[in-house]
Amino acid sequence: MIESHVDVALPEESAGAAYEIVKRELIEPFAAFIGEKRVREHDWSLKGRIQTDGEVIRETVEMAGGDKKAVLVKGPGITPTREQTLETLALLGDDRKPEELSKLVTGTPNGYLRGHWLVKGNLERYEAPGIAGLLNADLPDYKNAGGIDVMFLSGGRAKDGVFFNLENDCDVRVDFNRKTVRAPERLSKGSAVYAKVTRRADVAELCDRAIEKGDDIVFMSKYTVRPELDGEKKKIYNDRREKHGLERLEGNRGDIVDAAFARLLSRPVEKNTTVLVPDPSYGPKIAAVLNAAYACGVKKPLGEFSVCRFSAGKSEYGGLNRVAREDGEYRLRIGAREIRIPVKAGDMFEEMHYDRADADCYVKQVFRQAAAKKYDRVVFAFDETDLYDVPVVQAVRDEAWRQKKVEGEDFLIMKPDAAAVMMFTAPMPGGTCYAYDNLWGDIVSDAMDLGAGVAAVNSVILLADGRVWAEMGGAGTAPDLMKLARKEGFWRYDPIPIIEGLAIGFSEAARIEPDNRPLNAYAKGLHDACVAVLKRGYATPDLVEKLKSGRKTGIDTEAFVKAVRVELLTLLGLKEESEAQTRLLKQTVKEIR
Incomplete structure (x- = not known):
């Protein structure tokens, strides 16, 4: 049977x-x-x-x-x-x-x-x-590579963004012009909520600066998964190309961010190239890794390693991504609290959250997998100064205390860009599990085969x-x-x-x-x-x-x-x-x- x-x-x-x-x-x-x-x-x-x-x-x-x-x-x-x-x-x-x-x-x-x-x-x-x-592993040689200039939206995700760590269990929902666009979801105490507006004018201005440089451009975004956020950014890029007398680059041109990032790591550019990443979150991280790789080269880890993504919480990919079709106001409702976020037509809005219970489960799984593989350590790539990452960092330290893990020996907590730079250019000896958030982990893991x-x-x-x-x-x-x-x-x-x-x-x-x-x-x-x-x-x-x-x-x-x-x-x-x-x-x- x-x-x-x-x-x-x-x-x-x-x-x-x-x-x-x-x-x-x-x-x-x-x-x-x-x-x-x-x-x-x-x-x-x-x-x-x-x-x-x-x-x-x-x-x-x-x-x-x-x-x-x-x-x-x-x-x-x-x-x-x-x-x-x-x-x-x-x-x-x-x-x-x-x-x-x-x-x-x-x-x-x-x-x-x-x-x-x-x-x-x-x-x-x-x-x-x-x-x-x-x-x-056919590691790339960057000695004769052209120069790269990674351009991204400035201000990080804090610009025009709001963060909350919940003090109590409550419902979270999002309305636009008094109509609900994300249904209420019950989150537990300690959960993280984040919302941000990306101004259309900021994306257009960044695209104009990149085009006016006159170098080859590698555009990258996650437009397949986030069509009303990254997809709109690609549309703006094509609109600006057209405005400058250049052809539109519609469809998949190898510009989905994870594939484009892996390609730039494995196949160094021959000419000076502008890497256009119209995102304030993963853009700076991509810049940090590419700049380090092109300056120092990449190295294959001496021991076994893995990448574990926090995907259960549906964060980033499972969030709300919308283009405002008219001037209006988003209202983020967290329990009895209401946060009003005005937008203009064409602006892009995103809201994402995850439950603290999902963070707890994720951390336990990471420690369990590292133990099963007899790894030497876990590197948790989460920024404890970023309120959206704080619940994961707290979950790490809580679980480490229960398991009598020693920070600095059994596990490390590092900023996401620093962890990825280390993973690709200066890996630690011995077995290591690198734990990332969902989106950045997706981008990094697609390049982890290192040739x-x-x-x-x-x-x-x-x-x-x-x-x-x-x-x-x-x-x-x-x-x-x-x-x-x-x-x-x-x-x-x-x-x-x-x-x-x-x-x-x-x-x-x-x-x-x-x-x-x-x-x-x-x-x-x-x-x-x-x-x-x-x-x-x-x-x-x-x-x-x-x-x-x-x-x-x-x-x-x-x-x-x-x-x-x-x-x-x-x-x-x-x-x-x-x-x-x-x-x-x-x-x-x-x-x-």
């Missing part, structure tokens, strides 16, 4: 194609080990989300979250741009506009998943055991009830690889993050069913088989040159997965089947570059 189901939130496009190969070669033939009907699939592709108006996400989270023995494995998906949504609507013959769709369709499913009351999950990314050590590639990093969601759910890393769409696949007739997509995500998921199910020997053997064997193939010098073309092995052979996605199947059969004692699959593989495999 199946006790622990493995729910797979199906990945998007390129990753989806890789998953189908993995399913055919590594799941279906091993039903006797896995158990019939253990795997339950849910279509989280943009197409599937549109067809159900996002209900597939809600139903999956409630099914897996409500079943206390279920394990979710989330595939890489997309937070679609407007253009992607329109294209898929047209493909489906659906005449609705993107604005008519649920936010579970047009927004990120990640925030809903991690913030759901059945989940309350914080994200951890860490070096993949057994895999990271097989790969060379080794996504195969070197695993990603998991730490649930409040102690369960661990897996994420398949890697890109969801990878449009360049899709075009190549249509042209060449085979896939170059690296399937290791798909395999590793599933291996973690099956391992968690095996932990819940400790007496299920076949499942335990399969779960361990799936990871070990993947490592064995890499040790033999086989990998997809993007990864093969990073292997430390003397022999290196680039193979396509299907051949790699079939090679893993051969190793898995051997590990499970199925010698005859392994030999038969080996013969088939030799007949079809070919080296590709």
